[in-house]
Amino acid sequence: MLLEIKDLYVRYGNIEALHGVSLTVDKGEAVTLIGANGAGKTTTLNTITRVPPPEGPKVSGGDILYNGESLLDIEAHTIVQKYKIALAPEGRHIFGNLTVEENLQLATYARKDTEAIKADYKRVYDLFPRLVERKKQRSESLSGGEQQMLAVGRALMTGCDFLLLDEPSMGLAPLLMYDMFRALKKLNQQGMTILLIEQNARLALQFAHRGYVMDTGEIVAHGTAKELSENPDVKKAYLGG
Amino acid sequence: MQKYSVPFLVVVLLVGLVACAQTGFMDLYIQSIVLFMGINIILSSSLNIVNGYMGEFACGHAAFMAVGAYVSSTLNVWLFTQDKFFGPPVLSPDLALYFFPVVLLAGGVVAALAGILIAIPSFKTRGDYLAIITIAANYIVTSTIINMDSIGGARGFMGMKKILFAMSDTVDLPWILIWVVISTVLTIWIIRRFVSSTYGKGIIAICQDEVAAEIMSVNTNKMKLIAFMLSSGLAGIAGGLYAHILGYINPGSFGILKSTECLVMVYLGGMGSLSGSVISAILFTLLLEVLRFVIPWMDTVMHWAYLLPDGYHLSQVWKWVFIPMILILLMQFRPEGIMGNRELSDFFPKLKKFYSFK
């Protein structure tokens, strides 16, 4: 078991956002998390990466184990540096005052493996050729979709082996969305573990091996992708009938 | 009946204060605290329009105070007193009583016009760049005054006390107290009406998302102009009152330090909370005075407990160490100011019934 979330309770101030969430991700798996707006999906990912307050939530119960080690007392930057877990956050959060290139470069902040970095650049630029064209542009003037590419590209540049993606397809044109999912699939096949949040449940279940369905801070269903796509409740609520 | 409770209270307050002053129940010292409280309330709540409701960071409030102070002082001195520079009074000093509000208002109007000086750059500039423009405007105003030798230049302007004497010679009442209370109440009333109208909420929209405001039909430039002018106009009135209370003004009293005092009161109270501004102005004024007594007392206690060497005494300078420290602490506990952006009535919903004070 690579990642194991055990009975996690999480709160923002006085509001409890997760009430006992448990889920597991195995090495090399692609797992998706689907659910209605406000279900707590983003909260789950932010908790795993230990995003600090004020944005980050506070864990009030349960545990997050990574390779058997608890992540609860680890600082956010160590999660990336040492545990190699990267997150492409919801809302992109790119560094608008830096150029596209600098954004990518910054993600290699703690890395020393020059060769691997080079390979990663190539991988990202191959995945999103549009970023090559925009290399020197201040990233805040990118179009919405371009920014999304940058956010995913940046997460890859941290040299992670566990990738958390929060609605990566948001605002992407269909062509690009499919391209990106194909590329992610390839990454996954090369051994990258992926945990994905996606509003487009059909696409997500097509992509992932397994899935969890969240609702108001709880896991309400889980199973293999195939099981979930055939589950009548899931079909009705998330697959549009 | 409840509808009139607030106006009624205001009248009671005014009459009560005047009676206390008149009977000597409230000595001049207490009176002066009340006066400064009033002025601070006007200053903080007027700055709150721009810094709280509209979300700009204007740091030059004292400049408008200065404009109001100088305009109303010179007008009054020119009209009603014998002055070295302006010569004999133009009108009989008996009239000072009736013209005082007009002159005060004139100061406010000129200050509002000076407000345009920063309102226009604000169309294009936002945030910290606008903050600088306001600081620069503050320097420009004070140094313009420094260069006007006829009104005393850097050395200040005096003679306003005579106006107060002229007023109480005509009718024996504590006039300045009356005017301060009336101005304070009017200020709160105007601001409250402004920001609670859909029209005035335009500036709150600008604060939260200017792009959305502009797209949703708010004429942002016009609203900014109104907000800046209203804010600086009221500061001008506060300045006029301040000048007459002290009887002496000089450009140094309207520098950046005074402006920061206004800033502190606004943020201490909470951005966009009118009751917050009022409360913080009162607290701030009281704190200043209370420490005056607390420090010697602390000195005694600490010497008694052998915490201080014999030769060292806590001087009043410590006041200006304690006040900022208290404020820093307060900020740590309430990082959104005393009231956040809520009003008293949000905390005590029952008050709403009485809130026809609109």
Place this chain on the structure above:
Amino acid sequence: APKEIKIGFNIPLTGDIPKVGEESKFAGEMLKEAINAAGGLEVGGQKYKLNFVYADNESKAESAVSVALKLIEKDQVLAIVGPNSSKQAVPAGQACDDNRTPMISPWSTNPDATLNRPWVFRAAFLDPFQGPVAADFAMEQFGAKTAAVLFALANDYSKGLAEIFQADFEKKNGPGSVVAFESYGDKDQDFSAQLTKIIAAKPDFIFLPNNYNEVALIVKQAHDLGWTGPFMGADAWGNSELMTLCGDDCKGQYFSTHYAAAGATGATKEFIDKYTAKYGYEPADVAALTWDATNILLKAIQDMGSLGNDLKENRKNLRDALANVAEFHGITGTMKFDAQGDPIKCAVVVKINDNGKFEFTKSVCP
């Protein structure tokens, strides 16, 4: 009847010239202790303890006004000693005059402090007298035909004296003989541009009617800019802190002042010795002037004959008594009072010798 007499001191304990406030306070304390030790001040056969309230005006004009108001309204003092600097004495004088409380400034030399103010008095000579003293001395000592002036714009004293000096010097040496007349603002630290202008105008000497703290900076910067000529100062130089701040740069310069501690005799020496013993340094002008001013005030209180219960009445009587003091023998010399209530007394010019002591050079009497 009240058993004590309360007198307020409106002095700069912090701000630009804290040493001035300190010396004023010490002089006041010394006098108070001496009199209270003897049972108090005798007025009309009754002894009153003295109570001195020292309030800090931060060396700011606006604070001086609010301090005056506070002393008058909250502390209910009978009279006020200070402020010292004309920058504060001019506005505070207005406040005292308006509120009908007697005030006596020990050290203010600007005429406006007392002009047309029946309630305001002083113990120092006036700048219309001091300006010509400085001009004459410089002409004689340096053979000066031209002069330059650098003054503080926001200071009534500095500006007033600069103007008086300019008028007088040009009267004596022809128009344009003051070749540079430069000013600076509050809290300025860099004077290089003004000094560059002054040095380029090649004056025979530079007149600096400024507070001692600024003098130190100006003199040093002038030397950095290559100025080697003499400076001439005025009474605001006269402070023991001048030399700690200015060091070697000020040695050899002259300034006009109220008294010279070195070589004093009689009551003056007694005062100096007592002060030095008590506080560890030699008192400068302001201590002596505060001593005199307070004594004038106490003398007037005694002249009143008796103290009533009504503070307003007492203040009024005290004012009248002060106005009636015709002559006073103080430790800074004998003063006669003119119709305005200003003293007529002698000035001295001192040289700062190589040990950094203020050495008596010359006395000038009106």
Place this chain on the structure above:
Amino acid sequence: MLASILQNIINALQWGSFYSLIALGYTLVYGVLLLINFAHGDIFMVGAYIAFFVATFFLSMTTLPGWMVLALTIPLGMILTALVGVSLERIAYRPLRRKGAHRLYVVITALMCGLVLENGNLALLGASRKSFPELIDKVVYTVGTVTMTNLKVAVILSALLTFAILQFIVTKTKIGMAMRAISYDKFAVPLMGIPIDTVIVFTFVLGSAFAGLAGLLFALSYPILDPYMGAMIGWKAFIAAVVGGIGDIRGAFFGGFLLGFVEILVVAFFPSTYRDLIAFSILLVILCIKPTGLFGVAKTTKI
């Protein structure tokens, strides 16, 4: 005439150097936290006092020659001043940041910290001024009627050097990039594996250390220290930083010199009372023409 213009250029270079040095610290902290660190002028003042105490300590305790004392005072002063800056960050700003307070509340806290430093100094050390010892023998070079001192040369060179160092750090190194990134979006910074607090502390160390250097140089050039010496120059340096384009190192550097030149030249050609009036009017005009300062880049609002 020419000579006095030259002389004034030298004067302006020296005066501008101080504005630059202080403005650099402002801009550095602003560039990271968008925090107008209003305490910076007072940290500069503290730097001068620290230098004073360090120098007098060595002078009274040892028999080292003046230049040695200076050589020791520079690094020690910078380190101690940096400590002060970092403490402010730890005690006052960081908790607020953690609580997600509006950034203007941090600004107000900074203002308050400045007041505490100023008045705390006054209350503890008394109102009398300190006179800074002359550590190196002043050498006045005269060419014609134009004079220059060794100290002025040192001041100007220090400003240049500081600028070069900071510019390099901010634009060319990863930590510099991280500093800029923090200013734009704090949320995502740790997600890149960047220890955000370390970067912020580093920024405060840099900013305050150079304020310490500025304080020392200032004390050498204007050897009278008082608790309020940093207030005015601090405000003005901040204005200079913004006119240059706040957050940009070049902006602070040139902004500082611009203000220095304007001030000195106004005094050189007009009555000195017009200095602030003209200087600030010019700055206002610059900001009206270029609303984000000389080097600042407008933030594009993406809709």
Place this chain on the structure above:
Amino acid sequence: MPLLEIHELTQYFGGLCAVSDFSVALESGELVGLIGPNGAGKTTVFNLVSGFYKPTQGKIIFKGSSIAGLKPHEITGRGIARTFQNIRLWNHMTVLENICVSQHYNMGYSLMDALLRTKRYLKQEKRIVTEAMNILEALDLARYADEVPPNLPYGLQRKVEIARALSIKPSLLLLDEPAAGLNSADVKDLISLIQRIHREFDITIWMIEHQMTVVMTLCSRLKVIDFGATIADGTPDEIQNNPDVIKAYLGDDAI
């Protein structure tokens, strides 16, 4: 006469040509889609129409008069409302206030009226609130009137934003990716909402959207742009089978 006519609109950002020679004509009552790859310039077109940028070149004619160069609030006053790609509600105001403040183009009283609480002020204020409530009622949002937007689920926030745009009674409504971030169920609601608005409010709608289900069901006509230039124009069916569009935009959905 078409409601909105755009002629050869061009917009440069520095050297970058975001929109080039873009022309379109919208008839009253149409529901038209604007699609294209990311960075094609769609949002930029909307920004130009709503007055946020001044076009480098080209004409924008609305109801027969040119609106290029007018201020955004003036354009809104003439009847063009829009929503944003990323929701831009005023987060510290209640939903009701959000709607009310958007009445600035039509206050009906002056500052003085507000300060003096004149009859006119009271009457107009009442009208504004009633009208706002009507809009909320119509979109089933009335029960959230006193909530602040951050407390609402994302889908509802989108809806509030649409309500706010509708409240200025526009004749043309621009929707920038209204379905972004919504899940399939919410998307279905959104589709029916837009259909209802189109019917009941009798307005012209122009929308940008990447979710094909949305545009294909709603729009009668689609315009496809890439690199700021039009590459196709036609009914949804035509577009779906247009090889250029498939190549540049739709791609193939096998992963």
